[in-house]
Amino acid sequence: MSEIRFKSINKLNDSFVLIFGGTKGIGLAVAAAALEHGASVFVTSSQEENVQHAIKELRTTYHSEEFHHRISGASCDLGSSDQLEENLRKLFELASSGSTNQRRLIDHIVFTAGDSLKVVPLSDSTPASILNSGTVRFLAPLIIGKLATKYMRISNRSSITLTSGSMTRRPEHDWTVLAAFASGTEGMRFGLSKDLAPIRVNVVAPGVVQTPLLARLPEQAKEEWRKVLLTGELGWPEDVAEAYVYSMKDRSATGALVDSSDGRIFN
Ligand SMILES: NC(=O)c1ccc[n+]([C@@H]2O[C@H](COP(=O)([O-])OP(=O)(O)OC[C@H]3O[C@@H](n4cnc5c(N)ncnc54)[C@H](OP(=O)(O)O)[C@@H]3O)[C@@H](O)[C@H]2O)c1
Numbered sequence: 001m002s003e004i005r006f007k008s009i010n011k012l013n014d015s016f017v018l019i020f021g022g023t024k025g026i027g028l029a030v031a032a033a034a035l036e037h038g039a040s041v042f043v044t045s046s047q048e049e050n051v052q053h054a055i056k057e058l059r060t061t062y063h064s065e066e067f068h069h070r071i072s073g074a075s076c077d078l079g080s081s082d083q084l085e086e087n088l089r090k091l092f093e094l095a096s097s098g099s100t101n102q103r104r105l106i107d108h109i110v111f112t113a114g115d116s117l118k119v120v121p122l123s124d125s126t127p128a129s130i131l132n133s134g135t136v137r138f139l140a141p142l143i144i145g146k147l148a149t150k151y152m153r154i155s156n157r158s159s160i161t162l163t164s165g166s167m168t169r170r171p172e173h174d175w176t177v178l179a180a181f182a183s184g185t186e187g188m189r190f191g192l193s194k195d196l197a198p199i200r201v202n203v204v205a206p207g208v209v210q211t212p213l214l215a216r217l218p219e220q221a222k223e224e225w226r227k228v229l230l231t232g233e234l235g236w237p238e239d240v241a242e243a244y245v246y247s248m249k250d251r252s253a254t255g256a257l258v259d260s261s262d263g264r265i266f267n
Pocket residue numbers: 020021022023024025026027044045046047048050051076077078079112113114115116136137163164165166205206207208209210211212213214
């Protein structure tokens with residue numbers, strides 16, 4: 001009897017996934033999910049120490065040679081608009097250089113990088129502080145869009161998945177600036193999916209997810225959020241990671257907004 005060929009679970013097999021923000025929280029959970037689907041992952045964030053920690057954590061969880069050679073990473077700071085393009089160019093060169101002389105094309109880019117949340121009332125904001133708070137989450141994805149095609153496989157099998165949040169449709173007080181940039185990310189998916197086609201571009205909108213980012217917020221705020229979530233529970237990174245896996249796997253999904261927010265947007 002011939003071997004059964006699985007159509008769904010092997011879609012990411014042998015693919016190469018570059019994950020910005022892949023060292024913690026949602027991005028680290030996407031790295032784990034991609035590995036389980038047979039992909040190789042390259043995780044990156046601003047701190048080399050966090051990159052090495054994430055690589056070690058993934059290699060401990062997936063403690064076999066079969067996984068180890070599929071896990072790599074390097075640091076790349078996305079927080080300075082002056083250095084952004086140069087830092088990204090270097091990172092793309094490094095990630096795609098591979099272990100041999102052969103160039104390794106990137107199949108999927110996942111972008112979950114985000115610096116600490118600066119929740120500043122609009123009355124205290126300045127043009128400079130506003131622009132500064134959009135560097136990582138808004139400016140970096142655009143420059144990635146500019147540079148990525150040189151390093152990616154040009155195919156509808158390839159994808160870029162960005163991150164926004166439920167705050168675009170259900171903002172909290174004083175989240176105007178953060179929500180505006182996240183709305184910009186949601187908006188750029190249409191232009192990028194046209195400009196980069198056939199590479200697909202989607203956005204995932206998480207709700208309130210239990211990650212290191214959230215750990216820095218007051219317990220009371222988390223309790224208030226919990227009350228409005230229809231699932232009765234704050235989200236888990238490994239669940240939200242499924243939305244990114246979907247975006248990578250559905251070759252018809254482009255320009256899509258994938259919601260994974262526990263019903264927060266309409267309750
Ligand atoms: N958690 C939630 O409830 C939630 C809800 C909606 C949307 N989101 C959004 O989803 C994204 C991921 O959230 P998360 O909860 O997974 O956050 P997280 O746990 O804090 O992880 C953020 C990642 O971004 C990296 N990063 C921070 N500053 C960076 C910089 N300057 N350059 C490059 N990488 C940088 C961090 O590593 P380093 O510190 O090493 O740089 C880390 O890997 C964020 O944009 C967040 O705003 C989160």
